[in-house]
Amino acid sequence: xxxxxxxxxxxxxxxxxxxxxxxxxxxxxxxxxxxxxxxxxxxxxxxxxxxxxxxxxxxxxxxxxxxxxxxxxxxxxxxxxxxxxxxxxxxxxxxxxxxxxxxxxxxxxxxxxxxxxxxxxxxxxxxxxxxxxxxxxxxxxxxxxxxxxxxxxxxxxxxxxxxxxxxxxxxxxxxxxxxxxxxxxxxxxxxxxxxxxxxxxxxxxxxxxxxxxxxxxxxxxxxxxxxxxxxxxxxxxxxxxxxxxx
Amino acid sequence: xxxxxxxxxxxxxxxxxxxxxxxxxxxxxxxxxxxxxxxxxxxxxxxxxxxxxxxxxxxxxxxxxxxxxxxxxxxxxxxxxxxxxxxxxxxxxxxxxxxxxxxxxxxxxxxxxxxxxxxxxxxxxxxxxxxxxxxxxxxxxxxxxxxxxxxxxxxxxxxxxxxxxxxxxxxxxxx
Ligand SMILES: Nc1ncnc2c1ncn2[C@@H]1O[C@H](COP(=O)(O)OP(=O)(O)O)[C@@H](O)[C@H]1O
Ligand SMILES: [Mg+2]
Numbered sequence: 001x002x003x004x005x006x007x008x009x010x011x012x013x014x015x016x017x018x019x020x021x022x023x024x025x026x027x028x029x030x031x032x033x034x035x036x037x038x039x040x041x042x043x044x045x046x047x048x049x050x051x052x053x054x055x056x057x058x059x060x061x062x063x064x065x066x067x068x069x070x071x072x073x074x075x076x077x078x079x080x081x082x083x084x085x086x087x088x089x090x091x092x093x094x095x096x097x098x099x100x101x102x103x104x105x106x107x108x109x110x111x112x113x114x115x116x117x118x119x120x121x122x123x124x125x126x127x128x129x130x131x132x133x134x135x136x137x138x139x140x141x142x143x144x145x146x147x148x149x150x151x152x153x154x155x156x157x158x159x160x161x162x163x164x165x166x167x168x169x170x171x172x173x174x175x176x177x178x179x180x181x182x183x184x185x186x187x188x189x190x191x192x193x194x195x196x197x198x199x200x201x202x203x204x205x206x207x208x209x210x211x212x213x214x215x216x217x218x219x220x221x222x223x224x225x226x227x228x229x230x231x232x233x234x235x236x237x238x239x240x241x242x243x244x245x246x
Numbered sequence: 247x248x249x250x251x252x253x254x255x256x257x258x259x260x261x262x263x264x265x266x267x268x269x270x271x272x273x274x275x276x277x278x279x280x281x282x283x284x285x286x287x288x289x290x291x292x293x294x295x296x297x298x299x300x301x302x303x304x305x306x307x308x309x310x311x312x313x314x315x316x317x318x319x320x321x322x323x324x325x326x327x328x329x330x331x332x333x334x335x336x337x338x339x340x341x342x343x344x345x346x347x348x349x350x351x352x353x354x355x356x357x358x359x360x361x362x363x364x365x366x367x368x369x370x371x372x373x374x375x376x377x378x379x380x381x382x383x384x385x386x387x388x389x390x391x392x393x394x395x396x397x398x399x400x401x402x403x404x405x406x407x408x409x410x411x412x413x414x415x416x417x418x419x420x421x
Contacts, residue, residue, distance in 0.1 A: 045408070180394060181385055188381050207404045208397060211373040212381070228367055230374050241376055241396050242276055 006072070007168050007199040008034040008057055013066035014222075015052050026052040028222035029066065034168070036071075039190065039200040041210040044219035050203040051172055053219070057201060058091045058170045059083045071167050089117050092161025094171035098153045100145040106156045107132060107141040113163035124163075131159035135189055151182025158189060168199040175206050187212050249328040251288045252297060252317065256325050259316040262286050274389020275379050276396075289315055297321035340406070347414060358414040366407050373400040 015027040026049040034040050042050050055061040056068065059075060068076040070090060078086065092113075093099075100109050111128035115121065132141050135155040137148075145153050154174060161169050175183040187209065193200060194214075202209055210216045211230070218226040254265045266285050270277045292298040297320050300313045317325065343365065350356040376396045383390030 045412075184381055184385070187377070191381065207370070207373055207401045208377050211370050211377050216370065226363060226366075228370065230371065241372060242273075242392075 005036050006033055007036040009069040011067045014064045015056055016064040025222050036199050037197040039194050039213045041213035041216045042203045043210050048219045049222040050219055054170050054172050054203050059087045089164050090167045092166035092169040094157050094161050094174045096173035096176035098157045100153060100157060102145050105142050105144055109156055110159045117164050131162050135159045150178050151185050154186055171202045173204055175209055247288050252321055252325050255315060255317050259314050261314055262289060272388050297324055362407055362411050369400055369404050
């Protein structure tokens with residue numbers, strides 16, 4: 001039995017890329033427990049294995065070794081079809097470059113996962129419009145991605161990730177292409193997701209994103225080297241940040 | 247703080263509480279720790295230094311709020327000098343931390359990487375406070391602009407700690 005309140009549980013999770021000389025242990029025997037509702041940030045230098053870890057957690061790549069559970073269900077040994085089905089229904093992915101379908105409108109992008117999961121067009125559309133409203137883009141539903149700003153595109157992508165009420169949203173450098181204002185919009189959105197109990201794993205090298213998570217894991221060479229829980233409320237006054245004295 | 251209060255007075259003769267309101271408008275949540283006392287203490291010091299003059303108004307001379315403060319000629323000159331001056335706080339804490347790591351390693355007193363971890367955690371906590379406050383501000387607010395500056399500085403410090411970690415981890419094993 002595994003704990004029912006864990007959204008994600010991994011033991012000895014490993015991924016080896018390449019052969020011979022080019023062999024890389026991108027993820028190296030990682031243990032990870034993510035309680036349901038937690039916002040977890042994974043940080044570390046480029047090439048340390050963050051994206052690979054996220055791909056393993058979401059079933060985009062097969063594990064080389066180790067065990068993986070999603071909401072108590074063992075998923076590392078699922079067959080391809082079962083894994084594809086799980087990816088579609090239980091995981092919401094968000095990528096740095098949005099991965100929106102350029103020829104589809106915002107609302108069509110958002111409803112796509114629900115349609116693929118077998119929802120009726122009416123249900124899918126209604127839910128997509130609700131989600132666009134939730135990310136503050138109700139008035140942009142009919143726009144094509146090319147007609148939206150980077151921040152708006154990422155919010156469409158986040159709405160799409162929520163389409164099937166996933167067990168976890170997995171985001172890979174979601175603010176990597178965004179300016180400060182758009183980054184803050186996305187962070188406010190993540191905050192509102194957190195308040196609804198959404199489990200969120202965010203790979204990022206943006207310290208602002210990491211600082212607003214509940215917990216920050218640091219990776220180096222495929223391993224976790226630090227694991228910090230950030231306090232919910234500030235300890236000192238904000239004025240301490242300025243050092244304005246008499 | 248003295249220069250800030252002088253500059254706030256440059257607009258027009260004002261009561262202490264009016265200065266405090268102007269300060270709060272500019273600082274937003276960052277001004278919460280500045281109590282009213284601080285403004286009055288500063289005004290008293292400025293008056294002693296001849297940079298500010300005060301006149302009592304109204305019928306309650308016992309209430310400090312009834313005092314209206316104004317800049318003297320010397321006060322005006324000081325404000326002009328302050329605005330023209332390029333002051334940028336140096337960061338002695340960088341050199342101090344750098345030397346702390348070197349000393350800790352040389353005397354085998356502590357693992358530099360442990361010290362770096364402790365600092366990263368503390369800076370992350372501060373960044374969390376600043377970023378949360380920034381998210382609570384509307385886009386384009388004055389306080390949000392100041393918070394963006396605080397956030398950018400903390401990010402720069404965190405990046406430097408990353409460089410420290412990279413170099414120092416090449417000087418020995420992480421436990
Ligand atoms: N498909 C792949 N084939 C071979 N090597 C890969 C592949 N994907 C990633 N790697 C290697 O695995 C390591 C981790 O990569 P990645 O997970 O993308 O790191 P990060 O996201 O932290 O930058 C790197 O050394 C990278 O070169
Ligand atoms: Mg990556």
